[in-house]
Amino acid sequence: MIEILTGSSLNTIQDFGRRHAMAMGVAQGGAMDRLALSHGNLLLDNPVDAAGIEIVFFPFRVRFHAGMSFAVTGADCPVTLDDLQLPRDWAITARPGQTLTIRAPRQGARAYLTVRGGLDVPAVLGARSTDLKGSFGGLEGRALQKGDRLACVTATSIRLPAAGYGLSRPCPLPPAEGTQVRVLPAAEHDIFTPESLKTLQTAAWILTPSANRMGYRLQGQDALALTRPLSLFSHGILPGTVQVPPAGQPIIQMMDANTCGGYPKIATVIEPDLRLLSQTVVGTPVHFRDITRDDAVQAIRQDASDLRTLAAEISKLRTQLVF
Template sequence: MIEVLTGSPLNTIQDLGRPRTMTLGVSRGGAMDSAALKLGNLLLGNDIDTAGIEVVFFPFKIRFHADQAFAVTGARGVARLDDEPLPPDWAAKARAGQILTLHAPANGARSYVTFAGGLDVPVVLGSRSTDMKGGFGGYQGRALEAGTRLAAFPSDAKDMPSSGYGLAHPCDLPENVAEVRCLPAAEFDAFTDDSQALFFEQLWTVTRTANRLGYRLESETPLSLRSPLELLSHGIVPGTVQVPSAGMPIVQMADANTCGGYPKIANVIEPDLRLLAQTQTGRQIRFIRVELDEAVAAIRAEAVRMHELGLALQSARTTLLAR
């Protein structure tokens, strides 16, 4: 059992979401940085889709009411178990009564706390993720408030090396300008030649209105169409880059609506959505054009990397416990 000590309207329970429900008009949802959530689960021997806590508002504190193995991944902030600092991308075991504190990150925007066995909350439409728009999933369909108590499922992976363990080289996060790969989208050719070039050439700033639904971007020169274009609402997915009439793009994120009518200039490839998710407001990004075969190769490479990482972490955990 854990107790949340700091409330926020932004910190929620997330797994990998509901991709199969988008045809029903239900957002995919899930962790904004899915790689960080997967890593946290791999460190603990969980399935990669196991539910944990996505932390966006800091400081974040929880108290453990029972011995519990956990991991902290994602954004680079100072994490402490009581007064003991934890390295980034690290798993450890807490004793009953200890407090985990995550401080505001210097790099990255979202941290993830995962637990051996995963959080025991109901499965709704095939997922334990919180859908804030629909008010379901996660813990009572809402953000985690101070005083919320959560249980973890029993796990065979509660054994943990006494000093904890983690990655010697933590996962990369954007430090300056995040380079985000994308494919041209359906209406790419409807934009002027200058706008097509500007989309990739100029830097885009993440505005303060960026959230789980979408990231609004700004730059010096707005994008423009060759001629006015009216579209009926049509299907969109996380990663779709839409351009409203003002000419400033919106990148659809995890909680994106399932349909929209703005022209689409690009689609961010799945492995790079995490770079956007970890880009703080006020920071800049640059879009990099790739072709379909490059996007497919990147997705496959990410899947292979996670598989190999899981095997390596399992071996490391077994070796450390045997000492």
């Protein structure tokens, strides 16, 4: 059992989200930085998609009411277990009564707390992710508040070194100078003016404060324009879709985006780069760069293969840990 000591309207329980509910109008949801959540779960020998806490409001504190192993991954935050400072992407076993504090990131925007076994909240429509818009999933469909107590899925304990262990290469975070993401052309790409297509690639698009789990609004020097007015029927949209409303400033759809929309779409951020956006701080420039579909598929397959390799390496390492 863990107890939340700091409330906010933004820290939520997330797993990999709902893969089969979009046809009902339910957002895909899930961790904005899947790789960070995966790293935590792999360090704890959990299923890779076990539910953890996505933290975007700091400082975040929890108390452990029982001894348990946990991991903190994702953004580069000062993390302390009572007085012990923990390195990035680190797993360790807490004693009953200890307090974990995660402070505002030095780099990145989202941290993930995972526990051995995963958080035990009911699966709704196939996932434990919190759907804030629909008020279901996670803990009672809402963000975590001070005093909330969360149980873990029963799992045999794992043995970790007293000082814990972690990854020598934590998950990469976008540099403060800017986040580069790769994009494929989307349905209305060719109806934008040649200047707009060039601007999309060359401009520094600043991430505005209107950036949340539903979408990221960007602001650039020049607006993007269509060659002719368009009126589109409502159509399905995926996380990563770059919509351009009439004002000409792009909005990137994120994990809790509406499942359908009607604005023209200029591009789609490829799946592996969505996590880089999720770790981008407000005020930072975002740069788009074209990629071919073949290269995008290659990047997605490489990511999947890297994660399998990492899982195998961690699994092997755990058998060799010296206590």
